Amino acid sequence: MSIEAIYIIITGALVAASSALLGSFLVLRRMAMLGDAISHAVLPGIVVAFLVSGERESIILLIGAAASGLLATFLIELLYRKARLQEDASIGISFTWLFAIGVLLISSYTGQVDLDQECVLYGEIAYVPLDLINIGTYQLPRPMLIAAALFIFSLLYIIISFKGLKLLSFNEDYAKSLGVRTQLWHFSFMAMVSLITVLAFEIVGAILIVALLVVPAATAYLWSQSLKPMLILAVILGVIASLGGYYMAVAINGSIAGAMVTVAGLLMMISLLLRKLLKKP
């Protein structure tokens, strides 16, 4: 195995593992499509931040994305609660609008923006080994380090807020009655989802991140009776998807991110079939 392949697989696995941790709570809280909406809606923020800062990696990019992610959640809430539009349509209108604006911004500043429409969708995980920086005497790919930081951060977040998120997911009313600050956990969680969407943006693309958030977590949910095993299984499935996806992509010379998602989907299909054979619901 070449060092490039190892870099790509490790980066993919780290992103998939972080996504699986957070995605499990998205699945449990029945908010998977909100994650989907946010992943589309961060696009205009990223483009605007990019135009302002002129750089591809900067804290401004993060702020821009977080801002438009928040704008999307705000718009959805406004349409749903105040303008009394049904929830599904509120989500549908908000994210298509923001995404369309993002695409238009990209096309009107084609010269100035080093982003293209395909990159938005597929990401560029194949270029991970090309983007090297020096750490001491070693040369390591920058996206891999970002993914590692993301994984450590997500893991810490889950460990620290495990109890709060668990209460929020299973019995929000009970949590409120206990005096848990549910709003705080809710917003910190949505901020984490936005963060992972942005950081994963250039690695797997804005839309495929939804698959990494939802599919391994949903597959793990099928097999689990309690939360901790579900989280662990989701992470394992995410890592398998990353590994299998790389080899599948190499075999047919296609998009690595697309192949990762395809493998994640295959894992779910195998789970469904197995459970059918074992006669489990």
Place this chain on the structure above:
Amino acid sequence: MLQISNWWIGDSSLWLVAGGTLLLSISAAVVGGFTFLQKRSLVGDAVAHSILPGVGIAFLIRGEKDPWFLLMGALLSGWLSLLLMDYLNKATKLSKDTAIATVLSVFFGLGILIITYIQQLNTGHQSGLDEFLFGQAAAMQQEDLIIYGTLAVFLILVVILFFKEFKLLSFNPEFAQSIGLPLRFLKVLLNSLMVLAIALGIQAVGVVLMAALLITPSAAARNFTESLKSMLWISVLVASLSALLGTFISFSAPSMPTGPWIVVCLSVIALLSLFFAPGKGLLARMVLQKRHQRKITDENALKALYHLGEHKSALAGWYRQAEVEEIRDFEAGVIPAAFKRLIRKGHLLRRGDRYQFSRAGLDEARRIVRLHRLWEMYLNQRLRLKADHIHPNAETMEHIISPEIEAQLLEELDYPEKDPHQSPIPYRS
């Protein structure tokens, strides 16, 4: 000469594209009206994303961009995604939401994989296949227009033919079944129409933005009407306007994609309608709410002044604002503002820092107090509620009871003189 002919070609292709996007948008809006009503916007979004692998596989089998073949692939994988979502939702413990997100993202990932695979095959024919992602309106050929246009017209005709049945299916499926409509058939038909509308619509806006073409026109139309038929007409109007606007804008600026412009036009119209539509828009409802709140505050202020007058046995006395504020717990600043409005309305008279009822104001105060006490009487006498339980409810009802209900109450209670707390019920002098 060359320039003129170039200009002419550009112009004719503009009209071709405009006609194409117009037909596709209208058919999506018509079918999408039912998707919207059935609250399946996100299902529509998932079907749109799920069409991608079908198109890719159809291309792989055929080896070229045959529109009929690609359409077949699109329809098959769209239907498959519907069945899978249904299965995941019903046969497993996954929630509806997770089922949608799972199918959407896996099909889309698979689609991306297949498209990137096709792109590296380099057969030379695949150009434009990746434009399914964002639409390819500007690349529409006359042949495409004829095929897609015919299908769009067919779609609209089927919806017109089955309008009544679809309406019942969306609003009251139990009733539809009870009068013997073939529910299963209708559901399959409506689903097929949705998949077809999506497969056609992605030509204009691409898979990612397709949901907007389907549901945003209905969301824009819903604040203007109560009837389904006129909602569909308005949504057709909104869709046509956006399709034309989007096409013209994108043609007037170089390298501007048509699909996103159509979606932006649609969304802006929908947001304007949701926020500013007369009657049901957010702003109109906020204004109405504010007006109601003011009315209630003013009525409470009049009532407090009346109670003060009763207390001092001088209804026509001159009183200061502070005295009124002692009678009832008003928030700071509420009474001065209310009194200002009441003076403007001619309900209060002012001399220095003292206030008195005008004739109209006294009548109005009597009316509110009368309604309050009549309602207390009704709760006590007819509903047998205890006298110490009835006040809060009457506090609300006094602002709502209409003259007709007042007349009924008076008749029912036979013009009582005192309420359950032995306070006199004031009648018009």
